[in-house]
Amino acid sequence: MSSLAEHYGLDAKQLESQYKNHLSNYREWDQLSHAQDWILFEKNIGSYVGLDETSLSRGELYTVLINKDAKGRKGSIIAMIKGTSVKTVCDVLLQLSRRRRFQVREITLDMASNMGQIAKVCFPAARQVVDRFHVQQLAFEAVQEMRIKARWEAMDKENLEMAYSKACGQTYQPEVFGNGDTRKQLLARSRYLLFKKDIAWNPSQSRRAEILFREYPCIKKAYYLSLRLGLIYHQCKHADTAMTRLARWYDEVDKTGFESFGTVARTVQTHYLRIVNFFARRSTNAASESFNAKIKAFRAQLRGVRDVSFFLYRLSNIYG
Incomplete structure (x- = not known):
């Protein structure tokens, strides 16, 4: 808007105001009265949908329901609702007709309990699929937690050794590895x-990993446990096979006694029915994540969101 105003010798703020209030039909928008809190497009609902949350401004979260068949283009947005409360979101989504809601055959989502409850209440006929990348991310975070814990211990040990060397009037020389x-x-x-994956390491990373795994065998074991969880998704074609492999992986984790991986295993056990639903169509929530990225890119183009209702109006013109 500023570029257009500069090109035609106009005042940028005045042009923006005129576009908003007169040229854009924003004031005649049928959802303007409630746009601050929610927007809804019943005609966009399809058989396969994605449920996620995103932030528009000042950290305020919006629950976003999209039609995955729209491929991130016109007709993608089914609903955007301020907040993530089960009651708030359900009150809006239940305004969709019963026929439309029962039309949904599959819904992809993360492991948040509120998302599961929303899906169950609003789309009871839909198969819930927990996104595979959220499951794998838990395992990667467990490995990182072990690495961070070891790093803090190493820093603490180094500080003590430095203090001891100083007290003895000696120069501290830290241990240096081959790389x-x-x-x-x-x-x-x-x-x-x-x-x-280890096959994607460059030579310096391979050398570093060799030293790391030699010094910290527990991190090596945790790393390959996380890879094996990913291989279940990659190699298994049927839910029965995946359930068997997940049970074996759970036993391996149990034997290691790693506290962080115990949490991952219990989470997988809690959500295993929704996790193995992935193998029916190998569906992920990548479409929702991609749509969230588009929202953030659009927000960045506008240098932030000052008027949420107008931002959602412009968003709905593109994706609604």
Whole structure:
């Protein structure tokens, strides 16, 4: 808007105001009265939908329901509702006709309990599928938790050794490994390689991983546990096979005694029925994540959101 105003020699604020109040038909929008809290497009509902949350401004969360068949284009938005409360979201989604709601055959979502309750109440005939990337992310975070714990211990040990050397009037010389890293640096610089498959490591990462796994066998075991969880998704074609592999993986985790992985295993056990639903159509919530990225990119283009209702109006013109 500022670029257009500058090109035609107009006042940018005045042009923006005229566009908003007269040229855009914003004031005649049929959802203007409640746009601050929710917008709803019943005609956009389809058989396969995605449920997620996103932030528009000042950290305020909106629950977003999209039609995955629209492929992120016109007709993607089914609903955007301020907040993530089950009652608030359900009150809006239940305004959709019963026929339309029972038309939904599958809904992808994360493991948040409120999302599961919303899906159950509003779309009781739909198969719920927990996004595979959220499950795998839990395992990666468990590995990182073990790395961070080891790093704090290494830092604490180094501080004590430095204090002891100073008290003895000696110069402190930290332990240096073959690749030039100190123990503290080794643990700090191993962060990104633990997110990648070992076949994707470059030579320096392979060398660092070799030293890390030699010094910390528990991190090595945790790393390969996280990879094996990903292989279940990659290799299994049927739900029965996946359930068997998940049960074996759960037993492996139980035997290790890793506290952080115990939490992952219990989470997988709690949601296993919705997790194995993935193998029916291999559906993920990538469409919702991609749509959230589009919202954030649009927000960045506008340099933030000052008027939420007008922002949602413009968003609905593109994706509604």
